[in-house]
Amino acid sequence: MPVGTPGSPGGSIRPPGLRCSGARLRSRLEEIALLRPARRRILNAFAMASVLEDLPVDFGKLFLPEELTPLFHTPSYGALTPAQRRRYNQLHALYFNEQILFFETALGNTILESLLRQPWPDRLAAGLRQFQAEERQHSAMFRRLNQRCAPELYTGRDFHFVQVPRIWMAVSRWALARPLLFPTFLWLMLVQEERSLFYSRRILRHRESIEPHFVQAHRLHMADEVGHVRWDEEILDTLWQRAHPLSRKVNSKLFAWMLDEFFTTPKRSQLRVVEALAGEFPELREGLPEMRRQVLALSRDDAFRTSLYSREIVPRTFARFDATPEFRALEICGYRPQWEVVR
Ligand SMILES: [Fe+2]
Ligand SMILES: [Fe+2]
Numbered sequence: 001m002p003v004g005t006p007g008s009p010g011g012s013i014r015p016p017g018l019r020c021s022g023a024r025l026r027s028r029l030e031e032i033a034l035l036r037p038a039r040r041r042i043l044n045a046f047a048m049a050s051v052l053e054d055l056p057v058d059f060g061k062l063f064l065p066e067e068l069t070p071l072f073h074t075p076s077y078g079a080l081t082p083a084q085r086r087r088y089n090q091l092h093a094l095y096f097n098e099q100i101l102f103f104e105t106a107l108g109n110t111i112l113e114s115l116l117r118q119p120w121p122d123r124l125a126a127g128l129r130q131f132q133a134e135e136r137q138h139s140a141m142f143r144r145l146n147q148r149c150a151p152e153l154y155t156g157r158d159f160h161f162v163q164v165p166r167i168w169m170a171v172s173r174w175a176l177a178r179p180l181l182f183p184t185f186l187w188l189m190l191v192q193e194e195r196s197l198f199y200s201r202r203i204l205r206h207r208e209s210i211e212p213h214f215v216q217a218h219r220l221h222m223a224d225e226v227g228h229v230r231w232d233e234e235i236l237d238t239l240w241q242r243a244h245p246l247s248r249k250v251n252s253k254l255f256a257w258m259l260d261e262f263f264t265t266p267k268r269s270q271l272r273v274v275e276a277l278a279g280e281f282p283e284l285r286e287g288l289p290e291m292r293r294q295v296l297a298l299s300r301d302d303a304f305r306t307s308l309y310s311r312e313i314v315p316r317t318f319a320r321f322d323a324t325p326e327f328r329a330l331e332i333c334g335y336r337p338q339w340e341v342v343r
Helices: 018-033 037-052 082-116 122-149 166-176 184-205 212-242 245-263 268-280 288-300 302-308 315-322 338-342
Strands: none
Touching: 082 122, 082 166, 082 184, 082 212, 082 268, 122 212, 184 212, 184 245, 184 315, 212 315, 268 288, 288 302, 315 338
């Protein structure tokens, strides 16, 4: 089987252009070595990423750490062969990239456009413009990565597993254009961006076993997301204080509902991932209903829910919940107010 195709076995890849790319990488890294450490780290990542562009994707490797994929937390996973597990992992990673892309285009970009229409101090306005430019770069990066991994799924479109009904898109666009009325979306940005930092760190920790393009994409993403979390908090400070008490109550409840409905419980999109796996491995079709049942059952599995959101994963967001009475009283995935944890 040719190198760099989804079914290829786990051997190393040695594409024809590797020697040339290795020399290019060395010369770029030598130039970068002369720079100051912080700048050097970021440019190293960019140099690596641009060189990786020339290399085929290694389909013999995982795209994500296994514990970050839902099926790993079900009994069905133990019954899969190594090749089936690896392919499930890769399909889930494509879906994960879609999620980032959806979050940053449909949600992030729309809300940043709306925020930029508000009067902000110059420093914060400049920060918001940078925020928006960086999110556009991230979207382009994850779009390109998915297109390289599965051109049959992503040529001419961004989404295969994520399918949001048009009515939802229309309603959310309307709400996102009104950040003063719906600061809940800033909370959502904060929790998701902080969570993406945790995921990136976990991917980097497993970098030896993860496909290099994915490691680099998440390394670059993490470099910017640290600043995004800070901006989210700064904007939230302003918007939440301005909100009427009734609006805070409604927005906090809306947040808890949206988190559960769209960002916690395995539902339609994750079932599509499992179905795609069974589509590639016909021997799994008979067990597909049971796999689907087990994935859906994760919504009631506390250990799984805590693996999505916890004080370790989103410490800043949870500390804000503790300090915000409207959130402290809510049932939110993985969250218990600090005084309950201590008790
Ligand atoms: Fe991003
Ligand atoms: Fe971001």
